[in-house]
Amino acid sequence: MRVYNFAAGPSTLPIEVLEKAQAEFLDFAGTGMSVCEISHRDKAYDAVVKQAEALVRELLNVPEDYAVIFVQGGASQQFAAIPLNLMHNGKADYIVTGNFAKKAWQEGQIYGEAVKIGDSSDKTYTYIPNVDTLNYSPDADYVHITSNNTIFGTRYDKFPTCKAPLVADMSSEIFSREIDVSKFGVIYAGAQKNLAPAGVTIVIAKRELIQNPLKICPTMLKWKIQDENGSLYNTPPCFSIYMAKLVLESLKAKGGVAAINQVNEYKAKLLYDFIDNSSFYTNSVVPQFRSIMNVPFVTPNAELDAKFIAESKKAGLVSLKGHRLVGGMRASIYNAMPVEGVKALVEFMKKFEMENK
Amino acid sequence: MRVYNFAAGPSTLPIEVLEKAQAEFLDFAGTGMSVCEISHRDKAYDAVVKQAEALVRELLNVPEDYAVIFVQGGASQQFAAIPLNLMHNGKADYIVTGNFAKKAWQEGQIYGEAVKIGDSSDKTYTYIPNVDTLNYSPDADYVHITSNNTIFGTRYDKFPTCKAPLVADMSSEIFSREIDVSKFGVIYAGAQKNLAPAGVTIVIAKRELIQNPLKICPTMLKWKIQDENGSLYNTPPCFSIYMAKLVLESLKAKGGVAAINQVNEYKAKLLYDFIDNSSFYTNSVVPQFRSIMNVPFVTPNAELDAKFIAESKKAGLVSLKGHRLVGGMRASIYNAMPVEGVKALVEFMKKFEMENK
Numbered sequence: 001m002r003v004y005n006f007a008a009g010p011s012t013l014p015i016e017v018l019e020k021a022q023a024e025f026l027d028f029a030g031t032g033m034s035v036c037e038i039s040h041r042d043k044a045y046d047a048v049v050k051q052a053e054a055l056v057r058e059l060l061n062v063p064e065d066y067a068v069i070f071v072q073g074g075a076s077q078q079f080a081a082i083p084l085n086l087m088h089n090g091k092a093d094y095i096v097t098g099n100f101a102k103k104a105w106q107e108g109q110i111y112g113e114a115v116k117i118g119d120s121s122d123k124t125y126t127y128i129p130n131v132d133t134l135n136y137s138p139d140a141d142y143v144h145i146t147s148n149n150t151i152f153g154t155r156y157d158k159f160p161t162c163k164a165p166l167v168a169d170m171s172s173e174i175f176s177r178e179i180d181v182s183k184f185g186v187i188y189a190g191a192q193k194n195l196a197p198a199g200v201t202i203v204i205a206k207r208e209l210i211q212n213p214l215k216i217c218p219t220m221l222k223w224k225i226q227d228e229n230g231s232l233y234n235t236p237p238c239f240s241i242y243m244a245k246l247v248l249e250s251l252k253a254k255g256g257v258a259a260i261n262q263v264n265e266y267k268a269k270l271l272y273d274f275i276d277n278s279s280f281y282t283n284s285v286v287p288q289f290r291s292i293m294n295v296p297f298v299t300p301n302a303e304l305d306a307k308f309i310a311e312s313k314k315a316g317l318v319s320l321k322g323h324r325l326v327g328g329m330r331a332s333i334y335n336a337m338p339v340e341g342v343k344a345l346v347e348f349m350k351k352f353e354m355e356n357k
Numbered sequence: 358m359r360v361y362n363f364a365a366g367p368s369t370l371p372i373e374v375l376e377k378a379q380a381e382f383l384d385f386a387g388t389g390m391s392v393c394e395i396s397h398r399d400k401a402y403d404a405v406v407k408q409a410e411a412l413v414r415e416l417l418n419v420p421e422d423y424a425v426i427f428v429q430g431g432a433s434q435q436f437a438a439i440p441l442n443l444m445h446n447g448k449a450d451y452i453v454t455g456n457f458a459k460k461a462w463q464e465g466q467i468y469g470e471a472v473k474i475g476d477s478s479d480k481t482y483t484y485i486p487n488v489d490t491l492n493y494s495p496d497a498d499y500v501h502i503t504s505n506n507t508i509f510g511t512r513y514d515k516f517p518t519c520k521a522p523l524v525a526d527m528s529s530e531i532f533s534r535e536i537d538v539s540k541f542g543v544i545y546a547g548a549q550k551n552l553a554p555a556g557v558t559i560v561i562a563k564r565e566l567i568q569n570p571l572k573i574c575p576t577m578l579k580w581k582i583q584d585e586n587g588s589l590y591n592t593p594p595c596f597s598i599y600m601a602k603l604v605l606e607s608l609k610a611k612g613g614v615a616a617i618n619q620v621n622e623y624k625a626k627l628l629y630d631f632i633d634n635s636s637f638y639t640n641s642v643v644p645q646f647r648s649i650m651n652v653p654f655v656t657p658n659a660e661l662d663a664k665f666i667a668e669s670k671k672a673g674l675v676s677l678k679g680h681r682l683v684g685g686m687r688a689s690i691y692n693a694m695p696v697e698g699v700k701a702l703v704e705f706m707k708k709f710e711m712e713n714k
Binding site for chain 1: 358359364366368369370375378379383384388389391394395397399429433434436441460464467547554555557572573577592593596597675
């Protein structure tokens with residue numbers, strides 16, 4: 001029986017995508033091979049990469065002077081790639097709003113002066129600093145943000161307006177709400193939340209910014225090279241890109257980002273409204289900054305939290321355990337989580353509250 | 358209809374592995390989720406990584422003081438990781454026996470003095486330099502080789518005996534013949550030839566060598582960190598590791614590396630004997646150094662080569678086109694290529710010769 005999977009990533013994928021991938025797993029596009037076996041130089045596979053790129057461009061309305069590339073590995077690897085591609089003056093600003101934002105900042109320190117211009121750790125990352133009053137460095141090569149914080153369940157309600165190019169880790173929210181790409185220098189996102197199985201990261205970068213990677217940048221981390229080769233400089237993570245293409249096709253068929261955003265807002269509201277009207281469950285994020293993708297919450301005590309996690313699992317609602325840095329529960333309700341899944345969670349929460357109040 | 362896929366990588370996988378993956382694609386290990394969706398922190402997935410590592414250790418008889426890790430991306434990324442983990446004195450030796458050996462050497466030059474101590478480009482990489490008479494640097498941090506050269510169809514018949522740790526790219530031959538791991542400092546291999554779909558690379562490294570990566574090494578390229586975290590420091594390429602586990606289980610069931618090596622030698626002999634006894638086809642590699650994984654060959658002229666590629670494809674023998682650096686044809690006959698596939702190729706070659714002589 002298929003469960004509702006609330007994992008933060010890797011995470012649930014659209015069932016129609018999984019079924020299509022399964023159906024053609026032994027014979028991709030009539031080639032007599034699995035998509036796992038076909039050469040990345042084969043025309044049939046080349047078409048997959050081109051279509052995936054075209055779908056990203058279409059769904060996010062990416063301006064033409066931006067590269068859209070699929071690179072190996074996860075977003076954490078890009079924490080190094082960012083300074084290695086962009087830090088020409090040896091200085092960058094970082095807004096630290098959570099665990100991964102902090103890791104990105106720490107990685108930046110390897111390669112230059114990474115200035116922490118904002119930090120919400122004083123209140124366990126339950127808010128986003130006011131981006132209008134931060135002390136941006138006049139000589140920064142870029143300003144780095146994590147637009148949605150997976151562990152702490154926050155997101156930027158508005159983005160910084162800064163002179164330096166804005167670099168955003170959108171791993172846990174890309175394709176979940178409309179964004180104006182032209183306002184960013186670089187957007188990057190590990191696939192394993194809203195896009196595809198783990199192993200690939202999408203990078204959307206203004207081309208003029210990525211022409212001079214640092215001398216010590218590993219060739220495979222040079223965005224310019226990947227862009228010049230249409231993400232096929234060497235063997236890409238073929239299966240993950242193929243799955244990304246299927247997910248994006250599915251998203252387009254559902255009406256695109258604006259349409260899925262409405263569904264996402266609706267799902268999040270169901271859950272937050274229930275939590276806010278309950279005296280049993282708590283979400284401690286400042287409402288203005290609540291993520292519509294990751295919803296952390298707790299019961300009155302840790303013992304009940306543990307019981308909740310165990311019993312919800314038995315009820316087919318899995319991976320609800322919160323990150324160890326936060327404790328309690330976390331429901332990740334990405335694009336692929338059906339409304340029915342969120343409704344089932346709320347029903348379970350009601351029942352659990354009744355039985356344990 | 359399933360074709361015989363002679364691609365150099367990504368390449369053919371064992372049919373029983375593909376069928377198993379397809380069968381459980383929507384419900385992995387009774388979890389009610391696809392293996393593409395399950396959290397890498399889930400016990401069911403953790404078991405996959407542990408089993409994959411254990412199978413590598415068992416099948417290659419890896420000594421206990423060696424790390425066995427699965428890292429993101431391909432072997433090309435490791436071209437940078439090698440100096441970044443090992444080049445403490447700023448100097449390393451490289452034996453350049455082909456395209457990827459050359460790329461590894463070039464990447465080494467970014468981080469220090471990469472000395473080309475051997476080079477077979479004078480005869481289009483059709484041989485391996487005599488490893489007993491090379492001028493090894495007394496102060497090298499390591500000696501790098503490419504044990505099997507995918508494009509040129511050569512392999513080392515014996516390995517260098519050198520003071521510095523031997524680092525070997527075994528991407529296109531790992532698990533195809535028995536090796537004494539203890540003779541190497543580091544062995545690495547991109548998965549997409551003998552192991553799994555693209556997106557993961559296996560690194561086997563003597564632990565004492567990898568304790569002090571260079572300061573500028575990106576965190577994700579630090580082998581030590583991956584080792585300390587059992588390849589789960591961050592989200593790994595979950596699906597590729599899962600497939601690797603299935604492939605290794607299948608290999609073990611077939612008798613392991615010694616058994617598959619006999620099959621590989623048999624398949625290669627079928628093909629080389631036929632070529633050598635023909636006045637129509639030519640393989641120009643010095644016999645002593647012929648790869649049993651990649652077999653390049655040509656007909657009397659380029660026009661017939663093109664015809665061969667077109668007609669063989671129609672006959673269900675696909676991806677036989679040689680690399681652009683070599684031209685002609687190349688049959689990659691990895692572990693997963695059935696004996697029947699090689700026999701079918703030889704039969705086709707006979708027929709084509711008869712018709713075009």
